[in-house]
Amino acid sequence: MPAQEAVITLEEVYYKYPTSQDWVLRGVNLEIYRGEFLGLVGTTSAGKTTLCQCFNGLIPHYTLGTFSGRVLVEGKDTSESDVASLSGTVGVVFQDADAQLVMSSVLEEVMLGLTMRGMPGRQARDKARHMLEKIGIPHLAERPPYALSGGQKQRAAIAAVMVMRPKILVLDEATSELDSLTVHRIFDLCQELNEQGETIVLVTHEMELLSQYADRIVLFDAGQVLLQGPPRQVFQQAETFQRVGVRLPQVTELVQSLGPRLATETLPLSVAEAQQLIEGGSGDH
Amino acid sequence: MITELFGPLRGIDARVKLAWLLATFVAGVVYTSIPSLLVVLATIAAVAIFGRVFIPVVVKLKGLWLIVIVIGLIFSLTVGGETWFYLIPTWVPWIGGSLAVSREGTILGIISVLRMFVFVLPVLLMVATTSNSDMLRAFMFLRMPMEFALMIVLALNFVPLYIDEMGRIADAQRARAHSLMDKGALGKMRGMIPIFVPLTLNAVDRADTIGKVLEIRGFSRRRFSIEFDTPSTASWLFLAFCGLLLAVALASALLKQDLILNGLHSLAASLGL
Amino acid sequence: MTTEPLIRVEKMSFAYRPGVNVIHDIDIAIEPGEFTAIIGNNGSGKSTLMKLILGLLKPTQGRIIVGGIDTRTAKVSDMARRIGFIFQEPNEQLFANSVEEEIRFGLRNLQLAETEIEKRVNETLDLFGLQPLRQVFPRFLARGDKQKVCIAAIVAMHPQIILLDEPTTGQDHRDSRKIMELAETLNARGITVLLVTHDMPNVAQYARRVILLNDGVLVKSAATLEVLADQALMQSCSLVPPQITRLGLALQPLGFRPALKVQEMATQMAHWLDQRQATT
Numbered sequence: 001m002p003a004q005e006a007v008i009t010l011e012e013v014y015y016k017y018p019t020s021q022d023w024v025l026r027g028v029n030l031e032i033y034r035g036e037f038l039g040l041v042g043t044t045s046a047g048k049t050t051l052c053q054c055f056n057g058l059i060p061h062y063t064l065g066t067f068s069g070r071v072l073v074e075g076k077d078t079s080e081s082d083v084a085s086l087s088g089t090v091g092v093v094f095q096d097a098d099a100q101l102v103m104s105s106v107l108e109e110v111m112l113g114l115t116m117r118g119m120p121g122r123q124a125r126d127k128a129r130h131m132l133e134k135i136g137i138p139h140l141a142e143r144p145p146y147a148l149s150g151g152q153k154q155r156a157a158i159a160a161v162m163v164m165r166p167k168i169l170v171l172d173e174a175t176s177e178l179d180s181l182t183v184h185r186i187f188d189l190c191q192e193l194n195e196q197g198e199t200i201v202l203v204t205h206e207m208e209l210l211s212q213y214a215d216r217i218v219l220f221d222a223g224q225v226l227l228q229g230p231p232r233q234v235f236q237q238a239e240t241f242q243r244v245g246v247r248l249p250q251v252t253e254l255v256q257s258l259g260p261r262l263a264t265e266t267l268p269l270s271v272a273e274a275q276q277l278i279e280g281g282s283g284d285h
Numbered sequence: 286m287i288t289e290l291f292g293p294l295r296g297i298d299a300r301v302k303l304a305w306l307l308a309t310f311v312a313g314v315v316y317t318s319i320p321s322l323l324v325v326l327a328t329i330a331a332v333a334i335f336g337r338v339f340i341p342v343v344v345k346l347k348g349l350w351l352i353v354i355v356i357g358l359i360f361s362l363t364v365g366g367e368t369w370f371y372l373i374p375t376w377v378p379w380i381g382g383s384l385a386v387s388r389e390g391t392i393l394g395i396i397s398v399l400r401m402f403v404f405v406l407p408v409l410l411m412v413a414t415t416s417n418s419d420m421l422r423a424f425m426f427l428r429m430p431m432e433f434a435l436m437i438v439l440a441l442n443f444v445p446l447y448i449d450e451m452g453r454i455a456d457a458q459r460a461r462a463h464s465l466m467d468k469g470a471l472g473k474m475r476g477m478i479p480i481f482v483p484l485t486l487n488a489v490d491r492a493d494t495i496g497k498v499l500e501i502r503g504f505s506r507r508r509f510s511i512e513f514d515t516p517s518t519a520s521w522l523f524l525a526f527c528g529l530l531l532a533v534a535l536a537s538a539l540l541k542q543d544l545i546l547n548g549l550h551s552l553a554a555s556l557g558l
Numbered sequence: 559m560t561t562e563p564l565i566r567v568e569k570m571s572f573a574y575r576p577g578v579n580v581i582h583d584i585d586i587a588i589e590p591g592e593f594t595a596i597i598g599n600n601g602s603g604k605s606t607l608m609k610l611i612l613g614l615l616k617p618t619q620g621r622i623i624v625g626g627i628d629t630r631t632a633k634v635s636d637m638a639r640r641i642g643f644i645f646q647e648p649n650e651q652l653f654a655n656s657v658e659e660e661i662r663f664g665l666r667n668l669q670l671a672e673t674e675i676e677k678r679v680n681e682t683l684d685l686f687g688l689q690p691l692r693q694v695f696p697r698f699l700a701r702g703d704k705q706k707v708c709i710a711a712i713v714a715m716h717p718q719i720i721l722l723d724e725p726t727t728g729q730d731h732r733d734s735r736k737i738m739e740l741a742e743t744l745n746a747r748g749i750t751v752l753l754v755t756h757d758m759p760n761v762a763q764y765a766r767r768v769i770l771l772n773d774g775v776l777v778k779s780a781a782t783l784e785v786l787a788d789q790a791l792m793q794s795c796s797l798v799p800p801q802i803t804r805l806g807l808a809l810q811p812l813g814f815r816p817a818l819k820v821q822e823m824a825t826q827m828a829h830w831l832d833q834r835q836a837t838t
Binding site for chain 2: 609612614633634635636638639641642643645647649650651652653663664667668697711712715
């Protein structure tokens with residue numbers, strides 16, 4: 001675990017859309033640390049997407065509504081800087097891939113963010129090609145986004161944000177349409193970036209994978225942080241997860257359900273860990 | 286959709302393509318004879334063939350033939366003059382001999398259609414063979430504000446997406462036993478509601494995300510680089526060709542004579558025709 | 559009379575563009591009352607197969623017979639009397655200004671009598687617990703509820719078969735479970751369910767048979783456990799079996815059997831712990 005220096009700090013954040021009757025965020029206090037791999041989980045109505053939009057200033061700058069509290073990105077209050085400059089620090093990939101792809105080819109799409117920042121065409125093109133290579137879709141460079149499959153679109157959208165090398169990368173359910181192989185690939189790529197010092201925030205329902213990759217998991221419900229901590233630690237609160245409606249990894253759930261009969265301090269997160277636990281004969285004590 | 290074509294024309298500098306639009310436009314305005322317009326069209330076709338997009342563009346234009354026929358008919362039926370033939374032959378009882386087609390009208394119709402192609406084809410070819418960022422640069426080269434330039438480019442890109450989505454929505458409604466084409470005009474209109482309502486509402490939702498995406502990609506910074514890559518040799522050659530076409534067209538206008546037609550005549554004479 | 563399967567796919571190939579087959583020569587028979595999952599990677603042809611069964615696409619070679627009707631000649635709106643196709647994206651279907659209107663739409667298309675329509679609307683609203691929401695504008699509902707309305711609108715048409723295309727994509731665990739349980743209830747009422755998904759835990763939990771596609775080729779069609787517990791086969795199709803199945807496989811040397819559900823494994827494990835305790 002890296003040194004606990006907060007790159008994003010939320011203090012008592014409340015937010016309500018112009019159309020919503022109730023608060024969507026109700027007093028969120030959360031710190032995101034530099035270099036960590038954070039998993040954000042919760043039901044679809046929990047307000048995770050709204051929360052992600054606070055990270056890069058879309059709330060309160062772009063989205064109208066009632067906002068109170070403070071969001072600090074690298075110590076700077078987001079209400080005092082604009083989205084464009086924040087987006088150099090925080091990159092957010094949204095769920096709806098269709099709406100995120102606005103150009104006529106995948107390559108153009110990935111280049112857009114770079115050229116908008118004033119990078120000359122040729123250099124931007126090289127960078128974009130390199131990114132496509134990394135994310136595994138170099139063959140799609142010239143294809144128009146609408147001719148791609150759902151999974152390919154999501155990868156293109158991720159590449160378009162990743163290429164800008166934000167210090168904090170937020171993926172808001174950006175892997176939901178992908179098959180398991182591709183999801184693995186995206187998670188691996190995030191890990192690779194994470195090892196290079198990037199802060200990763202992943203919003204996902206893929207609990208099994210998340211528990212392998214994340215340093216810390218935040219359970220978000222009804223506009224508030226309910227639980228936070230390393231996966232093993234938060235999963236101890238199985239009832240809370242169940243009440244909220246978020247699944248634990250299957251092996252964790254299994255060992256949890258057996259309760260004290262499998263006396264163990266550390267919950268298994270993967271098949272290998274569970275196998276080790278059972279083969280190790282923790283059953284006889 | 287037309288935006289997916291590229292080919293060798295992509296390498297041509299977007300400013301040169303703009304020069305080509307100008308040259309073909311001027312030629313379309315200046316020339317009024319069928320042979321000259323055909324020569325101009327032939328140069329456009331040559332460009333398309335060079336760019337290896339001729340056949341796809343012709344295929345995509347097949348919907349245009351209906352418009353061509355309609356325009357041709359409007360001219361030939363409405364412009365007076367020597368009657369050439371009747372659309373409804375004279376031997377048909379009662380209505381025979383009506384809808385007279387005049388020779389002048391037909392010629393005028395053909396000229397209008399040729400001109401339309403001279404104006405429209407280069408624009409289509411440019412759109413189809415120019416990347417978005419080059420298009421943006423080209424618009425901004427014409428001193429268009431970035432907001433408008435981007436709006437045009439985005440609109441062009443979203444057309445195929447909406448056609449695609451419309452297909453998916455239509456499929457979903459057909460799966461609910463909706464037969465898209467009801468009887469009667471009113472029925473047809475009502476039949477479209479289950480398709481256009483979701484399409485419109487989704488478009489509104491999407492517009493919001495697009496706005497956010499542009500914000501995130503640094504749009505509001507307005508630091509988009511309008512520097513062009515160094516033009517290739519092909520670009521220079523193409524520019525020379527555009528210059529030639531423009532010069533001929535302008536000279537024809539100034540000298541008040543159809544230089545292309547004259548050229549064709551002297552060519553025919555020298556061949557002994 | 560020999561019993562004819564409800565859906566028969568015969569030596570069927572399909573290509574969007576001539577010469578580029580996305581489905582190669584497959585044979586499938588679906589019997590009435592089945593709950594079958596079609597699985598495979600992105601691009602394996604599973605969604606295309608569903609569209610072919612409904613007749614939205616027509617086979618390039620071979621044929622598909624649904625309830626005695628050849629899809630090549632049938633109109634989709636007629637096929638819709640037998641097959642309820644539930645598309646992935648609710649926002650691409652919902653258009654009416656209330657939930658009950660949404661349900662009425664399909665019934666009107668079937669040209670049923672008004673009294674029958676009202677009867678079915680009420681039945682369906684009850685079945686899905688949507689009575690309290692009957693006047694609500696469907697687009698304002700939460701995603702899970704939207705999906706429910708889409709399913710209700712199809713179920714009201716009394717199809718023999720329901721095709722679910724990635725029904726749980728983008729849904730949280732709670733909503734996805736609700737939808738799958740709904741499919742299970744409908745199946746128990748005699749409706750044949752065909753499910754296309756890449757959500758393996760749901761396949762393991764609910765499907766009784768699995769059809770595995772890879773690059774448009776039918777690789778295997780067998781009981782769910784037989785497919786999901788075949789790790790080599792799954793891996794060759796770039797699929798990952800659910801954690802619990804993998805755990806069962808890993809623990810086989812200790813006498814465990816591969817399982818599909820957490821509950822099954824928990825029972826085995828409790829039993830195993832009992833035995834261990836007895837021996838010590």
